[in-house]
Amino acid sequence: MAHSLDSLVIRHTHRLPSPRGSAGQGAAAARQFDAALTTVGFKLSAELLERLSGLSEDAVVHTAKRALRTVSEMVGDHVRHNSYFIDFPANVPDTEEFWTRCVARALGDEKARDNVLAQLRVGVLNLLSLPTYGRYQHTYEEMLAAQDELIASAGDRVTVLHLGRDLDDELTELYLALAGSTTPLNEDDLRDLRTLAERCALGPQPEAIPVRENRAVVNAGRLGAGADLLIDTVTDVLRLACALSGGDVTLREPTRFRALSRPVRRGLLAGLDAVVAANPAKLADVVAHREPFKRLGERLHPHEYPRWPHAAEVFAVARGEKAAPSFDSLFEKLLDAYDIRGAVDLLKSAPGRLFRALDLLLRIAADQEERDAVVAAAVQVAPDVSGRVVLSVREHLHNRERESDRPRIFVNRRGRAWVTPDDRPPVPDADRDRLIAALDAEIRRRLPVPDRLLVDPDVLDVALPLSGRATAAGLGVLPRGSVSTVDGDRLRFFVYWKQTRARTDFDLSALLLHADYSTDSWLSYTSLRAVGGEHSGDVTEAPDGASEFINLSLDRVRSTFIVPQVNIFAGENFEEVEESFFGFMLRDGEQKGRPFEPRTVRMKSELRGVGRVALPLVFRRGDDGRWRAKWLHLYLRGISSANRVEENQVSVSKVVRAVVEREQLTVGYLIDLMSGDTTTVDLWDGERIPDAPVTYIGLARPEGLHPDSRIVTVENLRDLIPG
Incomplete structure (x- = not known):
């Protein structure tokens, strides 16, 4: 149990609970631990390295084994990633050439020859009937021997593990943070809260538990x-x-x-x-x-x-x-009677529902007098509306001000997305502007005004996590709608899955789109090579786990958008398989290395949504020629079997357009509101650390911050959302 609790703290905070053990001369073991961490893209902070160095060698080794297991799982290096083509991305054949080669080998196989000849006579060939198709033809060790060593690069990811407090203190702090979150948690965080609630039910409790799902889990522990x-x-x-x-x-x-x-x-x-x-x-x-x-x-x-x-x-x-009679039925009766004032008076008793109905009320109001009543009611009840609802409505109103033919996207709590034309009448400009100003003022009133803000510029375009359900669990994962830069010459996607019972075939694909969202080309098992890219080959079953990769040389890609996707061709869905995850790596052109190199992994996220097609994120080339990622975390329904990139390209492009053209409220928006007249705001240059306490907001915690500093990173970004 201790290992799982240590692991839970590391995953959520990137802190290692203060190691325990007898004093000793552990410096050499600590340096070896640090060196082992670098192979998976992690390192010890100076403070943690010093703490470990003062322990016995046995204590350091015991700590290192547990921590290495956890960080390997975080980055996806706890499994073996083989590739169908042994020297991928080199020597990937054309699709037709590869299929012909498989047929030729089948004809040379006495057991398979008659079946293949019978299929060829009727002109339809099942690739799965070919002995060499879809199954690894070499061992993992043989693949490693065929690959060159990775050349280290300054651009490789380095995630710092910091020194935490005692395990009990870390667990209590994490429990208070998750239980008291002002935004809903994703399924993995909710499961972790359940574990913590059983342990912490009689200890310190958060001042409030505003999210009802969190409250249910806490109540189970309290009961x-x-x-x-x-x-x-x-x-x-x-x-x-x-x-x-x-x-x-x-x-x-x-x-x-x-x-x-x-x-x-x-x-x-x-x-x-x-x-x-x-x-x-x-x-x-x-x-x-x-x-x-x-x-x-x-x-x-x-x-x-x-x-x-x-x-x-x-x-x-x-x-x-x-x-x-339900509240909703009373509201519907008033709308049916066109009694807008009556509906507004009713909704004042449920401020959150009033906010969610603002767009509808403003559109159906008969005249300016009724619209004034709607706006006045919203301003009156705004202090009683949760911060995430205020921010959600603020974002909605911002996107309503743009006149265009953009599609309207709906996303349910499980990430399932669908798109429809937006045929709603516009919200009158003056009313929308009044509401936006009022909501900005309300959010500003709730935010702290720190004396000094230290901001990592890379966090400014991260979308506010208004719901944890919009973010998959994993490493380096940002909320839906976030934009992050892509620094590297080679972009490589990977998917790993392991089936539970039935034969399961996941297909990693990439759809390449023009600037107008029309299809340029794609990479998949039916198109192993395209301009600037290679596919690692189709694996059609995963009793022991399987991986597929797509490699792209960004300077050769001519498209505007790159849309990686995971299609379920056959078998178990994302929630039925034993394990499945997606991620991407970035490399410089000369680094080489194995198909999967953990220190080059920039993002790894679990695949656990409802649907047969997963869309984790989209990459877009800007007018300046630089590539940026926009995070999707979406799933499409797809069909029961044989989902393929060429069949879903239209629906995927519609979803991509709807998300790309929607503007999210970002961390930068909140920082602007927090920056009062008495606040000093500094952009962190990655080097100079202030001696005094600061409020630091960034993608990751830098070393050397004053111990009294407030630190907000991706791991606790929800703390920025006011209650």
């Missing part, structure tokens, strides 16, 4: 520890029941409720009873989740507990035996 539950809606109890059953606390997917012990049933029923007794109007929330509440009632047996009559009302509403 197990005998602590009071944090419940103020009936839906809180439903989410808690889902957490206890190992189900989906976001309520997106149906949960199969487990049999619950009597103490747990009493706890849930008592919670429901208290909520309804305090505010009977909250019964209206049941209507939105009738079916889950009905199934939960079958597990709780409320009729056995007459002392909690209000809890029984919840299930009466779910069964339709008791009326409880």
